[in-house]
Amino acid sequence: MTALAQDAPAPGRAGSRKPAALAGFGELGKLAGRRDRVMLPAWIYLLTVAMVGTGYSFKTGYKTAASRAAVYATTAHDAALTALAGPIFGSSVGALTAWKYGGASAALAALMSIFIVTRHTRGDEEAGRLELVGSTTVGRHTALAVGLALAAAASCLLAVLIAAGLAVVGLPVTGSVAIGLAVASCGLVFAAVAGVTAQLAGSARGARGSAIGLLVTVYVLQSVAASAAGLHWLGWLSPVYWAEQVRAFAGDRWAVLALPLACTAVIAIVAPVLESRRDVGAGLVQPRPGPAAAGRTLRSPLALAWRLQHGSFIGWAVGTLLLGVAVGSVAKGIGSMLGSGKGIREAVTRLGGQAGLSDAYLAAIMSLVGLAAAGYAISAVLRLRSDEAAGRADPLLATAMGRIGWSASQLVVAAAGAAIVLAAAGLGAGISYGSQVGGIGVQLPRLLGAALAQLPAVLVLAGVAVLLVGMLPRICVGAAWAALAVVALLVLLGPTLRLAQWVQDISPFSHVPRLPGGTVSAAPLIWLSVIAVALAAAGLAGLRRRDIG
Amino acid sequence: MTEAIAVSGLRKSYGKTVALDGLDLGVAVGEVHGFLGPNGSGKTTTIRILLGLLRADGGAARLLGGDPWSEAAALHRRLAYVPGDVTLWPSLSGGEIIDLLGRLRGGIDAKRRASLLERFELDPTKKARAYSKGNRQKVALISALASDVELLLLDEPTAGLDPLMEARFRECVEEERHSGRTVLLSSHILSEVEALCDRVTIIRAGRAVESGTLTELRHLTRTSITAELAGQPAGLGQLPGVHDLDVQDRPGHGTSVRCEVDTDKLNEVLRQLTEAGVRSLVSQPPTLEELFLRHYAAGRPGEPARAADAAGAGDTAGVRS
Numbered sequence: 005m006t007a008l009a010q011d012a013p014a015p016g017r018a019g020s021r022k023p024a025a026l027a028g029f030g031e032l033g034k035l036a037g038r039r040d041r042v043m044l045p046a047w048i049y050l051l052t053v054a055m056v057g058t059g060y061s062f063k064t065g066y067k068t069a070a071s072r073a074a075v076y077a078t079t080a081h082d083a084a085l086t087a088l089a090g091p092i093f094g095s096s097v098g099a100l101t102a103w104k105y106g107g108a109s110a111a112l113a114a115l116m117s118i119f120i121v122t123r124h125t126r127g128d129e130e131a132g133r134l135e136l137v138g139s140t141t142v143g144r145h146t147a148l149a150v151g152l153a154l155a156a157a158a159s160c161l162l163a164v165l166i167a168a169g170l171a172v173v174g175l176p177v178t179g180s181v182a183i184g185l186a187v188a189s190c191g192l193v194f195a196a197v198a199g200v201t202a203q204l205a206g207s208a209r210g211a212r213g214s215a216i217g218l219l220v221t222v223y224v225l226q227s228v229a230a231s232a233a234g235l236h237w238l239g240w241l242s243p244v245y246w247a248e249q250v251r252a253f254a255g256d257r258w259a260v261l262a263l264p265l266a267c268t269a270v271i272a273i274v275a276p277v278l279e280s281r282r283d284v285g286a287g288l289v290q291p292r293p294g295p296a297a298a299g300r301t302l303r304s305p306l307a308l309a310w311r312l313q314h315g316s317f318i319g320w321a322v323g324t325l326l327l328g329v330a331v332g333s334v335a336k337g338i339g340s341m342l343g344s345g346k347g348i349r350e351a352v353t354r355l356g357g358q359a360g361l362s363d364a365y366l367a368a369i370m371s372l373v374g375l376a377a378a379g380y381a382i383s384a385v386l387r388l389r390s391d392e393a394a395g396r397a398d399p400l401l402a403t404a405m406g407r408i409g410w411s412a413s414q415l416v417v418a419a420a421g422a423a424i425v426l427a428a429a430g431l432g433a434g435i436s437y438g439s440q441v442g443g444i445g446v447q448l449p450r451l452l453g454a455a456l457a458q459l460p461a462v463l464v465l466a467g468v469a470v471l472l473v474g475m476l477p478r479i480c481v482g483a484a485w486a487a488l489a490v491v492a493l494l495v496l497l498g499p500t501l502r503l504a505q506w507v508q509d510i511s512p513f514s515h516v517p518r519l520p521g522g523t524v525s526a527a528p529l530i531w532l533s534v535i536a537v538a539l540a541a542a543g544l545a546g547l548r549r550r551d552i553g
Numbered sequence: 554m555t556e557a558i559a560v561s562g563l564r565k566s567y568g569k570t571v572a573l574d575g576l577d578l579g580v581a582v583g584e585v586h587g588f589l590g591p592n593g594s595g596k597t598t599t600i601r602i603l604l605g606l607l608r609a610d611g612g613a614a615r616l617l618g619g620d621p622w623s624e625a626a627a628l629h630r631r632l633a634y635v636p637g638d639v640t641l642w643p644s645l646s647g648g649e650i651i652d653l654l655g656r657l658r659g660g661i662d663a664k665r666r667a668s669l670l671e672r673f674e675l676d677p678t679k680k681a682r683a684y685s686k687g688n689r690q691k692v693a694l695i696s697a698l699a700s701d702v703e704l705l706l707l708d709e710p711t712a713g714l715d716p717l718m719e720a721r722f723r724e725c726v727e728e729e730r731h732s733g734r735t736v737l738l739s740s741h742i743l744s745e746v747e748a749l750c751d752r753v754t755i756i757r758a759g760r761a762v763e764s765g766t767l768t769e770l771r772h773l774t775r776t777s778i779t780a781e782l783a784g785q786p787a788g789l790g791q792l793p794g795v796h797d798l799d800v801q802d803r804p805g806h807g808t809s810v811r812c813e814v815d816t817d818k819l820n821e822v823l824r825q826l827t828e829a830g831v832r833s834l835v836s837q838p839p840t841l842e843e844l845f846l847r848h849y850a851a852g853r854p855g856e857p858a859r860a861a862d863a864a865g866a867g868d869t870a871g872v873r874s
Contacts, residue, residue, distance in 0.1 A: 401606055
């Protein structure tokens with residue numbers, strides 16, 4: 005039925021003045037803009053602030069040319085640092101900003117594009133919304149065009165704001181424009197890439213996942229090309245590398261921008277061609293069939309929870325493992341790099357570290373890993389609510405599975421998953437840092453312990469999410485993420501803003517010992533664990549008493 | 554115990570919205586019971602209370618002799634449920650979900666599972682995200698029918714099935730009846746209810762408005778009469794049980810009469826007609842459809858209580874013209 009609707013233009017469209025394939029662009033575009041009115045400004049705002057903030061901190065933290073030259077000198081020859089942050093092309097404030105944040109910013113702009121395009125194409129298709137809209141006078145390629153246009157508009161706006169922001173901070177205008185365009189160009193390329201993966205993959209999740217996978221691949225290519233001599237040519241395969249090679253504030257090579265623009269144009273032409281060849285709701289790549297019968301073990305709530313969650317948790321664990329490796333590999337150099345940058349040295353110390361800049365750096369990162377693990381744990385807990393709201397819980401609870409069995413088994417997987425996500429970060433950091441400072445045997449248990457020390461605080465946040473699911477199901481999703489956001493702000497800004505200690509103590513992470521390097525005391529960890537268990541128990545009690553649905 | 558489901562005076566509100574307003578429902582063991590009512594009348598709420606997913610505000614509900622809220626898990630071993638709108642885990646295959654739900658109920662009959670897969674022509678290797686609405690429905694149906702349970706709670710189970718599959722579903726429910734299982738079937742498809750159900754309960758606005766066998770219910774509805782008479786029917790309008798009377802004099806051709814008659818008052822009306830001299834008579838027996846439409850439409854704001862009669866008249870228009 006959908007195929008027919010796709011192949012033949014509906015009679016109603018024939019008389020339309022616009023090209024039939026794009027009919028309804030204006031209406032659908034307005035709808036899309038309205039639906040993204042919160043998410044899109046938030047993305048653009050955060051990306052702009054991060055870039056402008058980086059520029060500002062380099063401007064105020066490295067006032068003298070000598071201090072900046074020192075950063076340049078240590079970085080240019082440190083393979084690990086270039087791998088993490090990208091190649092460095094100069095010692096001006098602008099060049100340092102572009103080095104520190106240019107590549108990451110380009111990658112984040114790409115991520116934004118992927119989310120926008122997938123959401124308005126396959127995401128809507130999968131939710132069935134596009135079918136309803138598609139039955140009106142909306143063209144075959146309208147949704148794709150709207151997604152691409154919205155992503156392109158977001159990238160362009162980002163370019164303008166970054167350029168304006170950096171110029172306001174006092175950086176050279178041409179360089180500011182160059183880096184704005186460089187970041188936006190990467191966003192454009194990945195808008196087009198997501199437009200193509202949306203045609204290929206079997207589901208919205210698959211479309212988004214394969215585009216993100218490609219982004220990670222080109223980011224790694226960029227890292228390899230930037231840090232390994234003789235492999236620079238590899239970088240030219242990566243749009244992130246192109247953005248860096250614009251060399252904003254260090255020569256402004258405008259011609260390089262032609263690469264991403266040409267690439268975007270080519271890929272963007274492929275997407276509608278592919279779209280004409282597939283059915284609504286299905287990708288060109290046929291989904292692999294699953295097993296005809298359930299495995300022997302899929303017979304308990306716990307087995308189901310594991311089956312449903314293991315994919316996402318393995319993704320998180322691999323992510324934190326890589327983060328650990330990356331962080332561990334630069335931790336040793338952190339002292340020499342920051343030696344002349346007083347502002348950043350203070351900032352890291354203020355982030356909660358103690359003696360020894362490397363340890364302080366690692367301890368600060370462990371707090372961030374703790375926040376990430378809390379994000380994982382909350383999203384795992386909220387699956388209870390999404391299963392309930394989608395009606396998937398009903399058939400389960402209509403079996404002999406009780407509510408507690410259903411919810412507790414998901415919580416067990418969430419808690420164990422959070423522990424493994426943390427351990428992965430500790431493992432990665434321990435091995436890579438240990439191999440640099442000569443003593444994996446010493447550093448591995450030390451950093452593993454530092455990572456796992458975050459677990460009680462992570463579980464407190466997960467417990468808050470359980471309590472919300474049990475007591476306030478209608479608002480639990482927003483409230484749980486808001487709780488994480490508040491804690492994240494306290495962790496990230498509390499020490500810098502010198503907030504009163506009792507305010508900072510609202511965050512469970514404030515009670516976790518600073519590790520590595522700090523002193524361990526068991527009491528707060530035990531207290532946090534007790535609170536987490538009490539919150540979860542109260543949440544489960546609420547879930548048992550209330551209506552499902 | 555002869556009642557599989559015994560509900561009396563059941564109440565449930567969501568905030569200010571009253572979903573159930575003193576509902577009574579009785580389903581005997583071994584019967585197939587039709588559960589009918591317009592959208593939003595409280596059918597799904599009733600079933601979800603029986604499943605212990607919702608807690609009733611008042612009234613009493615017994616399911617298989619137990620309390621649906623406090624003994625939920627134990628009772629659920631003895632029943633299977635098919636929701637009206639089946640949502641499944643997109644990453645699991647249909648076969649996995651059938652097995653999982655069956656096992657969680659306490660076991661699944663492998664032979665029966667295989668034969669049902671064949672009868673419903675379902676490919677169990679597809680991932681749930683690739684299934685259409687009808688195929689998702691089949692997954693839930695097969696899992697329920699292949700489980701060894703006493704009671705089936707089916708909430709509009711054929712919505713989304715094609716006519717062939719609907720016929721297969723009817724065969725399956727017939728088999729369930731023969732093997733002595735109890736079925737509560739919520740449905741809008743009247744032919745399905747007529748073919749399968751021993752008794753029906755019609756609910757509207759959270760209350761049961763009719764309950765009984767279909768034969769009993771037929772007596773409650775009206776027969777439509779169209780007659781050509783030689784003379785004037787005297788006093789037809791004054792008879793109790795005559796509705797929508799329309800008398801037209803056609804000079805030289807006698808009188809044509811149309812009316813709706815309560816079925817239990819039919820005898821008196823016919824006597825009046827024959828007295829006036831019947832030239833032709835068309836009597837349209839009450840259809841179930843008419844019965845349901847009358848109950849569905851009655852009392853809706855902006856709609857007269859007899860709106861259903863107009864719909865019924867549409868059915869017989871061909872006869873009258």
